Amino acid sequence: MAGQQHIVVIGAGYAGLSAATRAGRRHRVTLIAPESRFLHRVREHETAAGRREHRPALDRVIRGRRVTHLRARVTGLDLTARKVLLDTGEAVPYDTLVYALGSRTAGRSVPGVAEHALTAERASEIRRRLAEAPAPGTVAVVGGGATGIELAAELAEAHPAWQVRIVAAGQVGGWFSAKGRGHVLRVFDRLGVRLHEHTEVTAVTADGLSTTDGAVPADVVAWAASMEPHPLAAEAGLTVDPAGRAVVDAYLRSVSHPEVYVIGDAAAVTVPGTGTLRMGCATAQPMGRYLGRRLARGTSGPFAFRYGVQCLSLGRGDGLVQLIHGDDSMRPGAVTGALARLTKAAIVNGVVLALR
Template sequence: MSSTTEKRIVVLGAGYAGLTAAKGAGRHHTVTLVAPEERLLHRVRQHEAAAGHGRDWPAIDRLARGRRIEHRRARAVELDLAGHKVLLDDGTTLGYDTLVYALGSRTAWHDVPGAAEHAYSAERAADLHRRLRDADRPGTLAVVGGGATGIELATELAEAHPGWRVRIVAAGRVGGIYSPKGRAHIRRVLDRLGVTVHENATVTEVSPAGLRTTAGPIDADVTVWAASMEPHPLAAEAGLAVDDRGRALVDDHLRSVSHPDVHVVGDAAAVTVPGIGTLRMGCATALPQGQYLGKLLDGRTAKPFAYKYVVQCLSLGRRDGLLQLVRGDDSMRPTVLTGAAGRMAKAAIVTGVLSALK
């Protein structure tokens, strides 16, 4: 089954969701993919790039080869939803019949004074690598955030830079979402790598000298911010219906509930699946959404979007990892896979992501 009616499809964003949606739709439709990057931003491996283990990821044009996709290296700055137009930062305008909004998410600073000015975000992984590599002497590095991104950054950086004193600072418990076995393993790895853990310490200010927190000051020569993510604001600014976090509200076919000619996928969308709930941000949910939407736009499916969780996984340095089994609604099962086996499982999943994009 495939669609025979030619459509002008514009896809904003070439992350996991946007790129897979563009490739699916580009089988039989002309797709304009708007993204300023030359290469895929492989976000699930940004912690490796921060530690100097990253490499050049595939060019977007190469990943789009074989599809009717034009890659416009520009940014969308304004949406005219009534006129079906997208204004780009190069001054040009694109018309569309169907718009796919996949601008994803970015680091959320939560208006903490000094955070944006004095901390490195995951998006600045290459800058962070150069800062640590070129330092005159090792110092103290604080990673703010006790979730998956913070844990992966803290363990990777501690292992890659053993001379640096690494700290992880969390508003709650480090790894608090994982099962007791999962949390215990994370703490063992942090201890082995010499990472100091500060829990129940909400950061209230960042300066060049360190952090001010609700549990007291914490010295740091370098601060890395991995507290949480927020959706790109363009959806709300344009007038798409959004939730209280700024994620676009969509129906069971990933269409905007306020503008059905706009599909929203990935971190930008508040996707609610019956029996599962509203999906969390992340590669694990973005990639399936993009794959589904590509099939929908190409006429290869008309079914509602369906999804259930299977696992969560973490890299814990080069030689360790955690594979946490979860139920379909993302609640924790007691079973975990740790150590080298956990690391290999995580690596296999990440490799599978890249293979799916190819």
């Protein structure tokens, strides 16, 4: 890694942008992503509920660094010729590639999802559908993970005349401690959110959901099932795990192509003592910061990571901070209510500050 390099970073999410701004202190960096504003995904449930959007311009984030933002979509990788292929027809050569294309909501193979459901990425359309409906109706949020919980709480609080239902294949928030899950259920009770647990969605129709527990009528279906990595890593020939995440070594280099670093949701990273990291902003940004510093300095030790807390916003005035061990396993304790909400907001704001 000695001397100046041309580093190409694909993807300007938490991982890619954090890596580009730091690597750009020393090297020439080309950052490739189609959007002009930072996609602050962890606030998308707020956008869906009609709250103000917080999306800093990418140009502002990279200002003062040797980073050029190329607004384009990557269509392929030529790992032999070391080129990134774009939808503009261009092929961008690199010395080092940083792959940070992230993930998207999974479950698109369920019949009717493409036609009748709005995935978490389509937050603006969820907002529009609820705002423009002739009368309040029912919105079904599919997914009992963190994204589904935050989305259901935010929608229920912002649209009290709508009936919000949350549909989950297992328990809603079932991985939290008893205190943590208990708080989520109390908040849903207060907000009037109806739970359909252990209920698998088999199809989405114009009238709502078909499930293993019968029909769940809904005017709007918000799809927030689990996340899957961008498929390009596997298509391009990087070694991937069964979930399609690129397998990397202790320095976040692809095990099959060491000139390619993979970070964020796209990477299957195993840290000794911590385990294989889950997808999340909480893991993506530390990877980006580590790699950016490593590229700028020319060297550093292996990537180290311990979890801190798990945080949820539950509407504007409530939240949950679940205490956890460094390996992401639960502690019994949790902070709830306004203090938890403020903690979550501080973390989310800190994420933007830490992009550079």
